[in-house]
Amino acid sequence: MIVEQKLIQAAIVTWRNPADLTYVPLGRLVSGLGPERPEYEFAFLNGVKEAIDQGLGELLAFPDIDRVYCSDQLFPFFQNRIMQPSRPDYSAFVRSLALEPDHATAMDILIRTGGSRVTDPFEIFEYPIRSGPLEPYRTHFLAHGLRFLSVASLARITTLEPNERLYVMHDCQNDYDARALALRTAADRLIVGYLPGFLLAPALRLWNQCQYIHCRVVKANPPEIPLQQRLLCQWETCWPEGHRPFAEGSFQPISSEATNLHTQ
Numbered sequence: 001m002i003v004e005q006k007l008i009q010a011a012i013v014t015w016r017n018p019a020d021l022t023y024v025p026l027g028r029l030v031s032g033l034g035p036e037r038p039e040y041e042f043a044f045l046n047g048v049k050e051a052i053d054q055g056l057g058e059l060l061a062f063p064d065i066d067r068v069y070c071s072d073q074l075f076p077f078f079q080n081r082i083m084q085p086s087r088p089d090y091s092a093f094v095r096s097l098a099l100e101p102d103h104a105t106a107m108d109i110l111i112r113t114g115g116s117r118v119t120d121p122f123e124i125f126e127y128p129i130r131s132g133p134l135e136p137y138r139t140h141f142l143a144h145g146l147r148f149l150s151v152a153s154l155a156r157i158t159t160l161e162p163n164e165r166l167y168v169m170h171d172c173q174n175d176y177d178a179r180a181l182a183l184r185t186a187a188d189r190l191i192v193g194y195l196p197g198f199l200l201a202p203a204l205r206l207w208n209q210c211q212y213i214h215c216r217v218v219k220a221n222p223p224e225i226p227l228q229q230r231l232l233c234q235w236e237t238c239w240p241e242g243h244r245p246f247a248e249g250s251f252q253p254i255s256s257e258a259t260n261l262h263t264q
Contacts, residue, residue, distance in 0.1 A: 009108075012125050018055075018121060023198040024050055024051040027045055027062070030042075031107050039074075042068070042070075043068045043258035043259075046250050078106070094109065096221050098219040112142075123198070125196070125198055137206055137238065138236045140234050143233055144195070146228070147227060157192050162217055164186075168181050168195070169184055177200075181203060182195075209237075216235075218232040220232075
């Protein structure tokens with residue numbers, strides 16, 4: 001079963017514009033803020049205004065973009081993106097995310113699956129929260145772009161081992177995005193995926209400041225797992241002094257009543 005949240009975790013909800021496939025930040029989900037506060041908080045970000053201008057319709061689950069929504073139960077919008085523990089394949093599914101079924105939290109599952117559904121254009125990404133002064137900047141992500149890979153690259157994913165290092169390389173001649181960052185293996189130098197477009201800006205910024213990105217395999221799943229969830233990775237860089245994740249204006253909550261995660 002999904003256990004109660006013990007630590008503060010947060011995630012950014014994005015909308016992928018169907019016209020140009022760019023990611024626009026919509027909102028932020030936070031959990032574990034404290035025993036005297038509701039377990040979950042959802043607040044819209046300034047980016048939702050841009051998404052509305054680009055054609056996003058009303059989110060019926062959260063009709064007021066100026067409001068901070070709080071609940072002790074996970075909001076249905078997110079709950080519907082998580083496999084229910086009553087399913088017979090629940091344990092196998094959670095283990096495919098490199099989690100243990102008895103200890104996985106709702107936020108763990110949302111972050112590691114991206115909460116994506118084939119019926120809508122929303123995707124969820126981890127919001128890194130520093131737990132101590134020496135902690136690096138670390139985030140999980142599902143490798144993107146697998147549908148463009150060769151047969152050899154897809155076969156190589158099935159042989160990747162947990163903690164195997166992946167090298168991040170700038171794919172500057174990528175026809176889709178000249179900023180693209182590809183993930184390649186060490187010895188055979190095969191591309192096995194790409195960093196999600198949503199993470200390119202923070203990754204490039206941190207790469208320039210830290211001069212390194214360490215990327216490793218968390219879980220490589222077999223071919224029967226959907227392609228978009230085939231390769232779970234983690235990347236890590238230094239955490240520069242004074243760095244604040246997602247500090248750009250489009251990522252700031254609309255409401256001043258939303259929790260300031262930079263003071264946590």
